Amino acid sequence: KCGQYYWSTINAEHCGEPACSGGLTFINNTPAKNKLSYIEVWKEFSSIHKKLGYTPINRYPVVARWNPTMDFTIASIAAFQPFVVSGEVKPPANPLVIPQFCLRFGDIDNVGVTGHFCGFVMMGEHAFVAPKEYDINKYLKDHLTWLNQGMGLNNDDITIHEDAWAGGGNFGPCIEFFSRGLEVSNQVYMQYELPNKELKIKVLDMGQGHERAAWFTQGKPSIYECVFPKVIEKLRKSTGVKYDEEFMTKFVPLSSYLKTDDTPDLDKAYNDVAKKLNMPFETFKNKVQEIAALYSVA
Incomplete structure (x- = not known):
């Protein structure tokens, strides 16, 4: 291809x-x-x-x-x-x-x-x-x-x-x-x-x-859950951000399309992935950024 x-x-x-x-x-x-x-x-x-x-x-x-x-x-x-x-x-x-x-x-x-x-x-x-x-x-x-x-x-x-x-x-x-x-x-x-x-x-x-x-x-949706399981568990309790396994299972296989150095138009990439997941653009982007913030702290 x-x-x-x-x-x-x-x-x-x-x-x-x-x-x-x-x-x-x-x-x-x-x-x-x-x-x-x-x-x-x-x-x-x-x-x-x-x-x-x-x-x-x-x-x-x-x-x-x-x-x-x-x-x-x-x-x-x-x-x-x-x-x-x-x-x-x-x-x-x-x-x-x-x-x-x-x-x-x-x-x-x-x-x-x-x-x-x-x-x-x-x-x-x-x-x-x-x-x-x-x-x-x-x-x-x-x-x-x-x-x-x-x-x-x-x-x-x-x-x-x-x-x-x-x-x-x-x-x-x-x-x-x-x-x-x-x-x-x-x-x-x-x-x-x-x-x-x-x-x-x-x-x-x-x-x-x-x-x-x-x-x-392990084949899990999140690499961060594999590496920092205890830390992330504590962060979830502190922040109230819950793990949405259904979303992660669908999103992570497509996450490589959002790699910044491979994507000249990041909003377009977010929109394309959101469409694949049948989610509104803003809802999808906000959810990804919330998850990313938690994992970034870990």
């Missing part, structure tokens, strides 16, 4: 992006066989990767004081930029996995609406090796092992996109893993320093949202 090239083990009719697949269709219909709580996600992720030869390490600070190019750690790979990625400093383990807390402020307007966060944990798979030791096939296989065994996701339910990713002064080609409208993870094969200098070493940079993994495997 969108012209995106993609790969699938079955004869898939679309690329898996929410705009092409009809929204987030995993809601109340997740293909993941393993239902993981927020806490269980990292335990399973680190356990499986440890068996694959990766060393789990503790997260780095969220203030990137070692990096002169950024104020905050925006991704798990940022913990190792610029000096480990450049080959000047050895990593604390190799390969490794890390539950890195990150801050990103570009999604402030999406928090509470589309399932985005300003502060989140990125689970990273990382390796820093000489070019002759760089094995993309192994890295891809390792990540599929986590998706298959850890999350219980069958390959037939995964659509793969080829793309490129840049961040923290480095870039490389990447593979994005989609399932039922959600980008589950992204594995970057980091090989260059901006603007066009080849790195001395080659780097594996897979990042997956910890919160997103819990949400996807």
Whole structure:
């Protein structure tokens, strides 16, 4: 539908992006066989990767004081930029996995609406090796092992996109893993320093949202209910804002259409989704904003 090239083990009719697949269709219909709580996600992720030869390490600070190019750690790979990625400093383990807390402020307007966060944990798979030791096939296989065994996701339910990713002064080609409208993870094969200098070493940079993994495997309408259940329960008692499961079940699969950076006319997007839900524009918008306010506080 969108012209995106993609790969699938079955004869898939679309690329898996929410705009092409009809929204987030995993809601109340997740293909993941393993239902993981927020806490269980990292335990399973680190356990499986440890068996694959990766060393789990503790997260780095969220203030990137070692990096002169950024104020905050925006991704798990940022913990190792610029000096480990450049080959000047050895990593604390190799390969490794890390539950890195990150801050990103570009999604402030999406928090509470589309399932985005300003502060989140990125689970990273990382390796820093000489070019002759760089094995993309192994890295891809390792990540599929986590998706298959850890999350219980069958390959037939995964659509793969080829793309490129840049961040923290480095870039490389990447593979994005989609399932039922959600980008589950992204594995970057980091090989260059901006603007066009080849790195001395080659780097594996897979990042997956910890919160997103819990949400996807549980298949609940709200990612925030999966991550902050106790906090939100208390906020509901304090504010009187009630959880409308029927509304959330219908709205959340379409919430990606309201992502601000993908939507030039936000009111039109709200109106389009309101029509799909057979709700008046103002009623729908007010309800979404009330819910978003509660989740933003959480």
